[in-house]
Amino acid sequence: MTAETALAPKHSPRDYKSDIKPVWCPGCGDYSVLGSITKAFSELNLDPENVAVISGIGCSSRIPAYTDCYGFHGVHGRSLPLAAGLKVARPDMTVLVASGDGDGFSIGGNHFMHACRRNVDLTYVVMDNRVYGMTKGQASPTTEPDWDNALTPGGSGISPFRPLVIALAAGANFIARGFSGDQNGTAKLLKEAIEHPGFSFVQILSPCVTFRPDQKTWKDDVHDAAVDPTDEIGRAARRLMTDDGFNTGVLYKGEREAFQPPIGEATATVADLEGKFAL
Amino acid sequence: MSTLDINNIGEFLAHAHALEAEAASQYADLAEQMEVHNNTEVAELFHKLAEIEGKHIGKIDDKAGDTPIPHIPPWEYKWEGGQSPEAVVDMDAHYMMTPHHALRMSLKAEERAADFFQRIADNTTDEEVRSLSAEMAEEERDHIKWLNEWLKKYPEPENGWDEDMDPPMLQE
Ligand SMILES: Cc1ncc(C[n+]2csc(CCOP(=O)(O)OP(=O)(O)O)c2C)c(N)n1
Numbered sequence: 120m121t122a123e124t125a126l127a128p129k130h131s132p133r134d135y136k137s138d139i140k141p142v143w144c145p146g147c148g149d150y151s152v153l154g155s156i157t158k159a160f161s162e163l164n165l166d167p168e169n170v171a172v173i174s175g176i177g178c179s180s181r182i183p184a185y186t187d188c189y190g191f192h193g194v195h196g197r198s199l200p201l202a203a204g205l206k207v208a209r210p211d212m213t214v215l216v217a218s219g220d221g222d223g224f225s226i227g228g229n230h231f232m233h234a235c236r237r238n239v240d241l242t243y244v245v246m247d248n249r250v251y252g253m254t255k256g257q258a259s260p261t262t263e264p265d266w267d268n269a270l271t272p273g274g275s276g277i278s279p280f281r282p283l284v285i286a287l288a289a290g291a292n293f294i295a296r297g298f299s300g301d302q303n304g305t306a307k308l309l310k311e312a313i314e315h316p317g318f319s320f321v322q323i324l325s326p327c328v329t330f331r332p333d334q335k336t337w338k339d340d341v342h343d344a345a346v347d348p349t350d351e352i353g354r355a356a357r358r359l360m361t362d363d364g365f366n367t368g369v370l371y372k373g374e375r376e377a378f379q380p381p382i383g384e385a386t387a388t389v390a391d392l393e394g395k396f397a398l
Numbered sequence: 399m400s401t402l403d404i405n406n407i408g409e410f411l412a413h414a415h416a417l418e419a420e421a422a423s424q425y426a427d428l429a430e431q432m433e434v435h436n437n438t439e440v441a442e443l444f445h446k447l448a449e450i451e452g453k454h455i456g457k458i459d460d461k462a463g464d465t466p467i468p469h470i471p472p473w474e475y476k477w478e479g480g481q482s483p484e485a486v487v488d489m490d491a492h493y494m495m496t497p498h499h500a501l502r503m504s505l506k507a508e509e510r511a512a513d514f515f516q517r518i519a520d521n522t523t524d525e526e527v528r529s530l531s532a533e534m535a536e537e538e539r540d541h542i543k544w545l546n547e548w549l550k551k552y553p554e555p556e557n558g559w560d561e562d563m564d565p566p567m568l569q570e
């Protein structure tokens with residue numbers, strides 16, 4: 120018997136990778152996040168035809184091209200409404216949304232809050248590198264105020280957005296933080312996030328080695344959260360308000376019921392709908 | 399460093415197989431990354447390393463014979479720090495890296511792998527695990543010797559090896 124025993128998952132992580140070669144910079148944390156995603160899918164025994172990966176725009180948002188399942192590389196900041204529409208229409212599918220801190224918290228910030236509030240059963244993965252990587256290094260909502268670079272001399276001076284706190288206040292049902300340098304630990308977090316009903320938000324600290332080489336030290340900064348996940352919102356709020364930004368693990372696991380409107384009979388075909396948009 | 403106790407041949411083979419498979423897949427990924435960035439010399443080197451690791455997987459499967467190998471979720475292996483010891487630190491990759499850098503990366507990974515197998519051999523109570531793990535440690539040490547030889551051909555490049563007068567753009 121070889122290593123592929125009867126107990127092994129049906130599909131290996133590699134089965135979820137497409138043949139398209141990523142164009143990320145070598146060293147980018149997003150490679151490892153892609154590995155965590157495919158490992159989580161494999162351990163969940165998901166059939167690729169029952170999975171969709173949806174994204175907006177950014178280096179991190181390229182993930183749908185690199186996964187071999189359904190995918191949609193959408194418009195900047197608009198991945199969440201796309202994904203929510205898909206999930207309510209096809210609740211049988213596993214829908215994972217991939218984003219960056221620019222895509223998710225700047226242009227897509229409003230969608231983020233309302234997706235937490237709606238609590239559709241989605242997993243929202245934000246690869247946070249505290250910079251706009253794709254457009255060559257502008258400060259993002261999570262950038263430190265004193266990050267001094269050519270585009271923001273002396274730093275932006277603006278206090279950073281705190282996505283986990285916002286997610287909790289807005290109603291997300293699962294909140295976790297991972298680190299791309301811990302591919303296996305992050306795969307475990309993603310598996311839990313996908314299994315948990317409702318809107319699961321996972322921030323993954325994923326260094327941009329090109330525009331934020333200083334983030335290479337994150338491997339020394341991250342640490343396991345010293346406490347177990349809580350379902351008590353007050354305790355989670357205190358924990359997240361005093362968080363140093365480098366605690367990893369599941370930080371909140373709520374019990375809200377996922378939003379799923381009843382699915383009625385189709386009233387039109389896709390061709391009918393397309394007809395309405397024809398010029 | 400914590401002790402490693404693997405006292406069951408199935409569990410040992412699962413670890414050995416995963417360690418080599420992960421290394422092979424990582425080298426193949428790195429080779430692809432270098433191809434995308436037109437660093438053909440290093441791409442070729444990573445392909446070669448992937449091929450070597452691929453042969454090790456075959457060897458482990460041969461040794462396994464009819465022994466059932468349990469499936470272990472990636473986060474439940476007994477790796478120190480959560481990642482396979484033979485995994486290279488991909489944050490160290492650079493699109494302009496030279497064979498010297500690639501071989502150094504690989505050398506560190508092989509050293510961790512040799513240490514991993516040696517620690518199992520030193521701690522296990524199972525004779526079959528001990529002998530197989532000692533054999534694997536020896537093999538990893540052979541690779542270390544061979545990588546060191548290879549490195550002599552590629553001395554450390556001078557500072558400035560990563561300066562690019564025309565850096566790549568990614569825009570959408
Ligand atoms: C409507 C619109 N506005 C602006 C842009 C330019 N743009 C592309 S990606 C990006 C930011 C990406 O940053 P982030 O989401 O953090 O992803 P990263 O590249 O760092 O992974 C911007 C502003 C765009 N493509 N579309």
Ligand code: SF4
Nearest residue numbers: 144147178252327328
């Ligand atoms: S620019 Fe930054 S985020 Fe984009 S691929 Fe390169 S390292 Fe990754």
